[in-house]
Amino acid sequence: MELSHASYQPLLPHQNVSTTGEILASPAGAHPEKIGLIDGTRKWTFAELDRLANQFAHALLDKFGDGIGPVGIIGKNSAEYLIAHFGTSRTGTYTINFPTRCSIDDLVYTINLTKPSVLIVDEDCLEIVEAARAKFETQPLFLSIGRQQIEPSIEFWEFFENSPTTHPAVEIRPEDNGTIIFTGGTTGKPKATITSHYARAVSAMAGIEDFRVDSDLVAGYSVPFTHTAGLCSWLQPAVLAGCTGVIIPKWDPELFMQLAEQHSINMIFAVPSQMATLLDHPAFKPERLRSVERIIFGGAPLAKSLIERAEAAMPWMYCGRAYGSTETGHLAAQIKSDREAVYDAYNQPGGRIEIEIFKKPGVVAEIGETGEVATRGPHLLTGYLEDKDSETAFFKSDQTDGQWGWMGDLAVKHEGYFSINGRSKHMIISGGLNIYPAELEEILNSHPAVKDCVVFGLDDEIWGETPVAAIVAKTTPIDTEEMLKFVADKVAGYKQLRTLFIIDEISRTGAGKAQVDQVKQQCLEMV
Secondary structure, X not given: OOOOOOOOOOOOHHHOOXXXXXXXXHHHHHOOOOEEEEEOOEEEEHHHHHHHHHHHHHHHHHHHHHHOOOEEEEOOOOHHHHHHHHHHOOOOOOEEEOOOOOOHHHHHHHHHHHOOOEEEEEHHHXXXXXXXXXXXXXXXXXXXXXXXXXXXXXXXXXXXOOOOOOOOOOOOOOOOEEEEEEOOOOOOOXXXXXXXXXXXXXXXXXXXXXXXXXXXXXXXXXXXXXXXXHHHXXXXXXXXXXXXXXXOOOOOHHHHHHXXXXXXXXXXXXXXXXXXXXXXXXXXXHHHXXXXXXXXXXXXXXXXXXXXHHHHHOOXXXXXXXXXXXXXXXXXXXXXXXXXXXXXXXXXXXXXXXXXXEEEOOEEOOXXXXXXXXXXXXXXXXXXOOOHHHHHHHHOOOOOOOOXXXXXXXXXXXXXXXXXXXXXXXXXXXXXXXXXXXXXXXXXXXXXXXEEEEEEEEEEOOOEEEEEEEEEEOOOOOOHHHHXXXXXXXXXXXXXOOEEEEOOOOOEOOOOOEOHHHHHHHHHOOO
8 A cells, every 4th residue: 555645845946955054055045034043042043043154164264274174063952063063064074973972982982083173062071071082192173162161272152253254165065075973873883974965965855855844833953963863854954944943952851841832842853762751751741832743753763652642642743753874864754644554654755865675685575575674875875984894784785786775674665665663683583483673662662661671682592582671660560470471462472572671771872772782781691
């Protein structure tokens, strides 16, 4: 069957862009006097934001000339982050978006890998940068945001306050490097994903089309800009669409409700954990979120029960879902009517992006068959910095022509859409039969005693692997026998969970993905 839904929202002529800098220049030309950004008590029109980005670009060029290197940013969502992101894009260099939730060792590793000429640091990240900086192989120019500043550094706004407001006379090619974002991977060292200007311009345009974003919306920026979901899947489409944006510096349910009331926020992009903390917050009052029409989820798997809770609590609002990755940016979307037809269904995107389901490299899945999701087109990453092995693995260039990027997700192919049913590398094979953790996690998440969970396989001499689960309980003690029976009553015998591990917290990445290997190791230590 084909999913029945409205057509993709067409772009306006000025929204056809090919570089990052044009994403901000477009609404500055179309809506110059409209408020483009609200950050606390501060407000700027789109024209003002565009001029500030130009000033920041000129200051970089004046300081470094042709020798300018990449510009790193580590900090919470802020107007300064947006200005630095778009300003850097007009200089011929690119931004490096360092995750704020990282260890000192990871920060040292990523700094020494990427070698930024400039590092913009806000006061929330001051402590970790100061702890790590002695191990930086080269010291960048530090720009500080906030009253507490790293020394020596230049205050962010002072750095460019006297610079020209005109657009820099620098040729930016669509294929030039636009940004580095680190993978929200669940194993190993962070990988520096390099993407071009055009790759993320495609994400911005596709986001407008798929999420039906128009200039009448007030967008809440709640997902960190350090992640592809926050920066490329939501900030850039909302800016390009001409939405007024409201900075949510870091997730706090009370702050979100306050800002939604104050500014009539209509739409946010959220990771599932943010919605869970909102619904569970003791001060949650649905009527405070009357203006919120849409919440788009992405970044991590989403339990059906969480969507049902959200839409039951706020029946005037609907939940959509986004599909993509750090390597691809936005790929596909699910609107409410899609989900009501097939829960895990995502529409094939428009002509910008190609998606296919492969049983194995070179063999396309038939309708109804399961295979791995792959995609090709200009939206794909350029590569991983100094990591050819990861490039080979992502493109499967040792087995194919290297045009397709392989997502690692398993999906059933349907006519005109596909439905995700698990991760290939975390699929459990028991007695030769495939068990998809996502199916069992969905059942567990529907149990009222479960706050969070992850399912994985343990080695078994007879079956090869058997499925087990780590559970974070809402209340204690938890009846493990009752929980095992709850799952067993809903699945075939070979899928039944063999063991439950009760733990305090599921380790997750900043994008909300479970760090399965870390959880598995934690559980093994309990045996």
